[in-house]
Amino acid sequence: MRGNPMGPMGTTQSKAKRRPVAALGLALALVLLASACSLYYQQMAEKEVERLNLDFPTLIKQKIETDPTLAEEIAKDQAQRLADAAEIEPMLEKAYPLKNGAKYRFVENDLPSADHRLLIETLDSSVNDGLNPSNFRADALDKQAHTLDAYPPELDETTNVSLSPEQKAKLVQDLVEASKKKKDPELTGPAILDWMLEDERAAGYPEITAAYARARQLMIMRAKAEYNTEIDDAIAYFKYIRAMGLTDEMLLDNWTQSQTDMAEAVKDAAPNTPHYLRLRNELARYRKLAEKYPTLDHISIGGSTKYKKGSRNAEFIKTVQERLAYEDYYDGPINGVFDDNLEKSLVEYQQAHSVVDDGVIGAGTVQALNIPYSEKVARIRLTLSKMRKSESRWENYYLRVNIPEYKVEVVEDGKILRRHKVIVGNLNPLNNTPEFSAEVERVVYNPSWYMTRRIFKLEEYPKWEEDPEYFKKKGYVAHYNKEGIPVAAYQPPGPANALGRVKILFPNKHDVYLHDTPTKYLFNRTQRAFSHGCIRLHNPLEMAEFLLKKDGVVDSKRIEEILASRTTTPIELKHKVPIHIEYQTVSTNEDGRAVFLDDVYKRDVDLLAALDEPL
Numbered sequence: 001m002r003g004n005p006m007g008p009m010g011t012t013q014s015k016a017k018r019r020p021v022a023a024l025g026l027a028l029a030l031v032l033l034a035s036a037c038s039l040y041y042q043q044m045a046e047k048e049v050e051r052l053n054l055d056f057p058t059l060i061k062q063k064i065e066t067d068p069t070l071a072e073e074i075a076k077d078q079a080q081r082l083a084d085a086a087e088i089e090p091m092l093e094k095a096y097p098l099k100n101g102a103k104y105r106f107v108e109n110d111l112p113s114a115d116h117r118l119l120i121e122t123l124d125s126s127v128n129d130g131l132n133p134s135n136f137r138a139d140a141l142d143k144q145a146h147t148l149d150a151y152p153p154e155l156d157e158t159t160n161v162s163l164s165p166e167q168k169a170k171l172v173q174d175l176v177e178a179s180k181k182k183k184d185p186e187l188t189g190p191a192i193l194d195w196m197l198e199d200e201r202a203a204g205y206p207e208i209t210a211a212y213a214r215a216r217q218l219m220i221m222r223a224k225a226e227y228n229t230e231i232d233d234a235i236a237y238f239k240y241i242r243a244m245g246l247t248d249e250m251l252l253d254n255w256t257q258s259q260t261d262m263a264e265a266v267k268d269a270a271p272n273t274p275h276y277l278r279l280r281n282e283l284a285r286y287r288k289l290a291e292k293y294p295t296l297d298h299i300s301i302g303g304s305t306k307y308k309k310g311s312r313n314a315e316f317i318k319t320v321q322e323r324l325a326y327e328d329y330y331d332g333p334i335n336g337v338f339d340d341n342l343e344k345s346l347v348e349y350q351q352a353h354s355v356v357d358d359g360v361i362g363a364g365t366v367q368a369l370n371i372p373y374s375e376k377v378a379r380i381r382l383t384l385s386k387m388r389k390s391e392s393r394w395e396n397y398y399l400r401v402n403i404p405e406y407k408v409e410v411v412e413d414g415k416i417l418r419r420h421k422v423i424v425g426n427l428n429p430l431n432n433t434p435e436f437s438a439e440v441e442r443v444v445y446n447p448s449w450y451m452t453r454r455i456f457k458l459e460e461y462p463k464w465e466e467d468p469e470y471f472k473k474k475g476y477v478a479h480y481n482k483e484g485i486p487v488a489a490y491q492p493p494g495p496a497n498a499l500g501r502v503k504i505l506f507p508n509k510h511d512v513y514l515h516d517t518p519t520k521y522l523f524n525r526t527q528r529a530f531s532h533g534c535i536r537l538h539n540p541l542e543m544a545e546f547l548l549k550k551d552g553v554v555d556s557k558r559i560e561e562i563l564a565s566r567t568t569t570p571i572e573l574k575h576k577v578p579i580h581i582e583y584q585t586v587s588t589n590e591d592g593r594a595v596f597l598d599d600v601y602k603r604d605v606d607l608l609a610a611l612d613e614p615l
Contacts, residue, residue, distance in 0.1 A: 042172065042176055044179075045171075045172040045173075045175035045176050045179070046172050048175070048192060049163070049168050049171050049172050049175065049192075050168075052192050052193070053162050053163050053168065056159055056160070056161050056162070056193075056208070056211070057156060057159035057160055059190055059193045060159045060193070060211060060212055060215050061155070061159065061215065061219075062190060063190060063193055063194065063197075063212070064212070064215060064216050064219050065219070067216070070216065070219065070220065073220055074220060074223045074224065074227070077220075077223075077224050077227070078224075078227050081224075081227060081228060081231060082231065091238055091248055091251065092231070092234060092235075092238075094252060095238075095251065095252050095255040095256075096234050096255065104226065104230045105230070105259060106119065106145070106229060106230050106233035106234070107145075107148065107226045107229050107230050110148060110151065110222065110226065111148055111149065112142075112145040112146065112148060112229065115233075115258075115262050116142075116145055116229070116233055118262050118263060118266075119141075119233055119236065119237055119262075120138055120141065120142045122240065122266050123136040123138035123141070123236060123240060124138050126240060126243070128280060128283070128284065129244070129270065129280060129283075129384055129388075130280075130283055130380065130381030130382075130384040130385060131240075131243055131381075132612050135239070135243070135612075135614055136236045136239055136240055137232075137236065138236070141229075141232055141233060141236055144225070144228060144229055144232065145229045145233070147225055148222070148225055148226060148229065151218060151221070151222040151225070154218060155215060155218050155219065155222070158211055158214045158215050158218060159211055159215050161207050161208060161211040163205075163207070163208075167205070167207075170204070171196070171205070174201070174204075175192065175195075178195070193208070193212075196208055196209075197209060197212060237255075237258070238251060238255075240269075241254055241255075241269050243388070244269040244270055244388055245269075245271065245387075245388030245389050245390075245393065246269055254268065254269060270388075271387055271388055271390075271393040272393075272414055273387060273390075273392065273393050273411070273414065274411070274414055274415065274416055274588070275387065275584075275587055275588050276384065276387045276388075276393070278588040278592040278593075278594075279380055279383060279384055279387070279586060279588055279594060280384065281592065282380060282588065282592070282593065282594040283377065283380045283381065283384065285328075286373055286376050286377050286380060286594070287377055289326060289327070289373040289376075290372070290373040290374045290376075290377050293326065293373055294374070295372070296323075296370060296372055296373075297319075298370055299316075299319055299320070299323070299366050299369055299370055300366075301316075301361070301362070301363060301366045303363060305362075306360050306361060306362045307320075307338060307360065307361040307362075308338065308343075308359065308360045308361070309338050309339065309340065309342070309343045309359065310338060311338050311361075312338075313336075314335075314336030314337075315336065316336075317336045317337070317338050317342070317361075318334050318335070318336040320342075320346075320361060320369065321333075321334045321335075321336070321342060322334055323369045324342075324345050324346070324349055324369075327349070329345045329346075329348055329349045329352075330342065330345040332345075343359040344359070346359045346360070346361065346365065347359045349365070349368070350364075350365060350368075351589070351595070352589065352593055352594065352595045352596065353365075353368035353371075353595075353596050354368075354526060354527070354595075354596065354597050354598045355368055355526070356526050357526075368596070371596075376594070376596060378608055378611060379585055379586050379596065379604070379608070380586050380594060381611060382585070382586075382604060382607055382608055382611055383584045383585060383586040383587075385611075386582070386583075386584050387584065390580060390582060391437045391578075391580055392411070392437075392578070392580040392582070395411075395578045395580075396412065396413060397411070397412045397413075397577065397578075398410075398411055398577065398578040398579065398580060399411075399440065399577060399578070399579040399580070400579070400580050400582060401422060401424075401433075401535060401579070401580070401581045401582065402582050402583070402584050402587060402597075403424050403433050403435070403581065403582065403583045403600070403601070404583060404584065404585050404597035404598060404599065404600050404601075405584075405587050405595070405597050406421060406422050406423065406424060406527075406528040406529075407419055407420065407421060407422060407587075408420050408422050408514070408535070408537065408543075410543075410546065417546075418542075418543070418546065420537055420538050420539055420540075420542075420543055421523045421528070421538035422514075422528070422535050422536060422537055422538065423517065423522055423523065423528045423529070423530050423531050423535070423536035424528065424529050424530075424531060424535055424600075425529060425531050425532065425533040425534075426529050426530050426531060426532070427529055427600070427601070429601075430454070431531065431532045431533050432533065432601050433512065433531070433533050433534075433535060433581065434510045434512065434533070434581065435581050435582055435583050436508055436510065436512075436581050437578065437579070437580045437581070438506035438507060438508045438578075438579055438581075439506055439507075439576035439577060439578055439579065440504055440505070440506045440547065440573060440576060440577040440578075440579050441505055441506060441507060441572065441573060441576055442504075442505050442570050442571060442572045442573060443502060443503075443504055443505075443544045443547065443548055443570070443571050443573070444502065444503050444504075444505060444568065444569070444570045444571075445501065445502050445544075445559070445562045445563055445568070445569045445570075445571070446493040446501060446502075446562070446563065446565070446566050446567055446568050446569060447493065447497070447499045447502065447503045447515070447568055448490050448491060448492050448493055448497070448499075448568060449490060449491040449497055449498040449499045450488075450490040451488070451489050451490060451491075452511055452532075453488075455532055456488060456489060460476075460489060461486065464478075464486055471486065471489055474491070475491065475492070475494065475496060476489045476490065476491050477489060477490050477491070477492060493566055493567075493568055494566070495518065496518055497518070498517070498518070499515040499516060499517070500515060500516020500517050500518055500540065501516050501540070501541060501563060502515065502516050502540050502541055502544045503515035503516070503540075504537070504540070504543065504544060504547070506579050510533065511533075511534075512533055512534050512535065512581070513534055513535070514534075514535050514536075514537045514540065514543070515534060515535070515536060515537060515540065516536070516537060516540040516541070517536040517537075519536075520538070522536075523538045527598065527600070529600050535581075541559075541563075544559075545559055547573065547577060548571060548573070551573045551574050551575055551577075552574065553571060553572070553573060553574055554571055583601070583603055584597075585597045585598070585599050585604050
């Protein structure tokens with residue numbers, strides 16, 4: 001039987017013939033799949049490139065902001081800037097820990113903040129307190145801050161790049177090729193920018209590379225400018241508050257307050273003492289005079305020549321009337337007539353210029369009229385500076401002695417309750433009354449005067465050497481050594497006692513105190529520097545009684561009994577009262593006018609010369 005032609009052999013041949021066909025199909029399928037994938041990659045790449053081309057500014061900024069090396073560079077710049085501010089760095093670290101990421105307050109949203117604007121206004125207006133705004137570099141600070149305005153638009157302009165059609169086609173092709181080689185074939189958004197900026201590709205996209213480099217530099221510059229604005233504003237604020245008289249310890253509290261209410265913190269930094277507020281107004285008035293009359297023609301008068309009411313010298317008297325009118329002391333006609341109105345004006349002027357207030361034009365009055373207004377401005381500024389540093393500004397109830405004014409005041413709640421004339425140390429430097437602060441602790445009625453070792457040795461002992469009966473004649477009690485030589489002496493209570501009937505003690509290293517005196521006629525003098533350093537008090541019994549009554553320790557009847565006994569009687573105050581001995585050559589009167597005082601100890605000469613030295 002013949003075999004089946006369609007048997008096994010036939011079947012094998014048919015499969016062999018079909019294998020090339022199947023392989024061809026698979027290859028074709030793979031080609032089609034590859035083509036489809038390439039088309040997919042192509043379409044995806046084109047879509048991403050088109051989106052990327054529209055969003056370069058955002059992507060570039062995002063990449064830079066997340067670059068850790070940028071933060072490192074900025075931190076390095078900031079550390080150097082902080083080191084450059086060494087004079088204020090300790091305060092910055094305490095009150096403003098920028099190193100620890102403290103929030104900016106003078107820069108907000110890349111621009112100068114409301115606090116910055118208020119700071120500049122404050123620094124500019126510091127001239128009203130007698131300060132020099134240039135010491136705080138207000139103009140430079142504001143100029144620096146407003147350079148921030150340029151960075152956002154410049155950054156936008158820098159990053160506003162786009163690809164040409166040829167560059168887009170190249171980028172699409174590069175992305176397709178890159179996708180084919182990657183396990184994850186998709187490159188999108190930020191990843192594409194990162195990919196483009198890799199070293200091996202950056203040269204192929206010069207516009208993007210340059211835009212990124214420039215934008216990065218701009219962001220470093222902006223961060224540095226923001227930091228410099230912040231740190232320099234903070235330094236200026238600290239310097240201003242210090243210049244207003246606050247200590248570094250107080251500055252910390254003020255800084256904290258300023259973070260929530262800067263305007264109130266600035267206001268609180270200024271003294272609210274009565275003389276300060278008045279002198280601030282007077283400074284503005286005398287500045288206007290100095291601007292209007294930068295120079296004054298010198299008025300001359302003979303050494304012994306004097307003019308009083310009824311005197312005739314029309315031209316000279318007209319000049320005096322004009323000068324008095326400049327300072328608002330005279331409002332009558334400029335007619336050269338010396339009448340009652342002029343005399344009254346002269347008395348007021350003399351009282352405000354440490355001249356005998358007799359209403360007569362003499363050498364002292366003419367000398368005062370010749371003082372340039374610029375000099376008066378400087379003296380007011382210096383006094384304001386002293387008042388800002390005075391410890392009295394922090395007190396609610398206190399005594400204040402102003403040496404050149406020859407007065408002591410009792411102040412409470414910013415009001416002057418009473419004033420008393422005083423006599424201070426004479427012009428011998430050894431006897432000048434010192435400046436210091438202390439606390440009144442006791443009042444002593446019917447005191448003995450115990451001579452200081454210096455007074456005994458230099459003044460009293462030589463008189464004993466000339467007359468061994470000297471101490472006895474003066475009513476002093478002397479202590480003698482074995483050789484019969486006096487080594488100390490005191491004067492017991494009595495009407496002739498050098499301390500009078502009362503002394504007010506405030507312990508201090510200078511052995512200075514307030515006391516009565518038998519030489520009361522000296523209080524009628526305009527210049528009253530006659531003591532050995534202690535402060536002689538006019539109407540001392542009234543002052544002592546006021547202090548004791550206010551303290552609630554004694555009544556008037558008891559005081560009368562003590563005085564009548566002539567027995568030394570100390571009375572301790574339950575509450576110590578601060579007392580400040582100061583030296584300020586400008587004060588104010590009840591009308592708020594500036595009162596210019598003699599620099600009796602010549603302590604202001606060097607201070608005036610250094611008034612505008614940098615802080």
